[in-house]
Amino acid sequence: MLTYHEIMSTDFGPLNTAADKWQSMADEIHKVELAYRDSVQKITLGPQWLGESATVAHTNFAATRYEYQAAQTQAKATATLLRNAHQQFVELKKQLENARADAVKAGMKVSEQGNVAYDWDKLTPAERTAARHDPDHARTVRESEQSWADYIKACVKAVDDADKDLKKDLEAVVKDGYGNKNDETLGTGFNGDAGKVSQADDKQKQDRTQLAALKIRDNETLEDYLLRLQRTGVEKISGSKEIADLFAAVQKGTITAGAFARAISKSGSSGLKLYKYLKKEKPITAAGTFLGSRINARIASAAPGSFWSRMPPNLVGALTGSDEAAKLAYARAGSAFVPTAAEASLITVAKNGGLAEAAKTAGWLRGAGVVGGVAATAYGLANLSTYNGDMIKADPAKFASDLSGTAFNGSLTALTVAPSPVTLGLTIGTGVVYAGCLIWDNHEAIGDGIEKAGDWIGDKASDLGEGISSGAKKLGSALNPFD
Structure with a gap:
């Protein structure tokens, strides 16, 4: 399984470079296919060559051209898989980076290996002493540490799942199929159906990047799951995390x-x-x-x-x-x-x-x-x-x-x-x-709701205003069919 450190330290740019080379290969093979069609295969298509040998040659030449075409399909599909992987890995890595930033903002320390611990150094010595002797604070710290650790692990697992899917698809894209027209190398040639693999990968990528949040997480109750979906929806529509937090707080209350x-x-x-x-x-x-x-x-x-x-x-x-x-x-x-x-x-x-x-x-x-x-x-x-x-x-x-x-x-x-x-x-x-x-x-x-609400409004008023403005623009654009 991929580790937090591997994901955070990996440059995914070479995947796009490799994808460009596979696409270039497909273009070059296409040139060879056209040359083969015009200089070799057409010999069997005219009236000059007749008989049994012409029939056998027609079959063999058509099979060869099919392999040129299948090789293009396979190369293009490989390029698509690599581009999809690059986009997906970049998005998922960004999600992991955001999770780390949010954890730090919430008072946590995250090591290079992804281990989460409460940052006691941010407290004064007096505050640390008082907090360590407060059972409620200690419990809150443990729960918060576990929550952020679970969230970061979930982000790491999403990248690992994408990596395993890429490996599976790359193995599938090179497997030749059986029974296509003019395919005389059943199971041993180029895969003329490779496009189906890349199409499935497109759908799978969309499902993971857009619908991954719809899955219930480990250690999440059904109630928490539904509330999280609602909060995520508000954040996506409004473009403001503050509005989503306020919505969730008001709704729960x-x-x-x-x-x-x-x-x-x-x-x-x-x-x-x-x-x-x-x-x-x-x-x-x-x-x-x-x-x-x-x-x-x-x-x-x-x-x-x-x-x-x-x-x-x-x-x-x-x-x-x-x-x-x-x-x-x-x-x-x-x-x-x-x-x-x-x-x-x-x-x-x-x-x-x-x-x-x-x-x-x-x-x-x-x-x-x-x-x-x-x-x-x-x-x-x-x-x-x-x-x-x-x-x-x-x-x-x-x-x-x-x-x-x-x-x-x-x-x-x-x-x-x-x-x-x-x-x-x-x-x-x-x-x-x-x-x-x-x-x-x-x-x-x-006990603390009114006080916290007052502090939140005082600290976040300007951010909230910007979030409302940005969110309103996004929502208006989403609802405008002519935009």
Whole structure:
């Protein structure tokens, strides 16, 4: 495998020089082919030479000319591979150089071998002493060192992958194919299909340089992966790393605040429902059915000629859920309990009345809640599946918030599908735990966020303005079909 030092110390210019020589070779072979066609092969194409010997000569001469043509194709393909490799290696090396520069800017030292370590020399003796005795700072340093080391290793691996692909393609481009017209040297001559190899390499180069960022990295959760893609997209569109950083910070803060508010509000409302159930024997309603149950109650008690009495019952039932469908399913089971659509368990309705009756009972609003809850739980499980033991040890708070968030979404979905004291209690418990984990995971950002935001704005205001201006121009150009 290529090393960091080999990549950083290698001049890739000779690849272009070699590519020019291969292209020049193809041009010279083309001249020879034309001369052969006009001075040798044409002898067999006229009426002067007839008979068996002429037929054999025609076949052999055509085969020779084919080899001249195949040699040109092979030489051109080799030139294309070398040019692609040069462009790709230069771009990937630049990416590695930028990664190193960013790491140094973030307070790291990067050795000639690519080893990353925190640059303690930038601190004063007093700051070093204080930092070394601060457990939170030490943990942050270790995490930062590992993060930058992993990033630089990923950049090195990208170059190594490109190098291995080049070797594979150069070996493939010289292998003669089988069965082409006039090819009489099956498997032993020049490769007339070499152009297919270079075309595939063009596509592969494009995929790596443009789509490499779309691959999930080692030690990266699904959530981190999606956030990184969004941040990269903002940076490419705007041309400003500062704008992308601000976008990522605002987005993470908004999502976290929204999740915290949702967990607290659902836990609070569920706690109130459980209290009313235990103290006042009020039925438990499914999550997300407050509006629907109020509308259904208004329609059921509406006076003739009033606004609510004129509402199309089928339309309202399709939106908020059908009380009749719920009652019918429970009656079939011989239950003495007659629930409204908001109180009915969709599992019970489906068991006794079928899926169609369950859909009628749910209505569009509750049905959307079920679908959204299932999707959120599935996403949470997929995100958890991307964790490994090292990732959990490195950031247990983040893992805890992701785990409790998935449990909360699952409990809330269960409450939406089948309201009961059990699902209600699970929603309360997982919601409280999730809210606590969010605070644990984001306590530093909560405490330091305003101060850091102020410092960032003060330090980066001019850069941000330039980034916005440059990014706006790029975005306008991208959206202008006549540019």
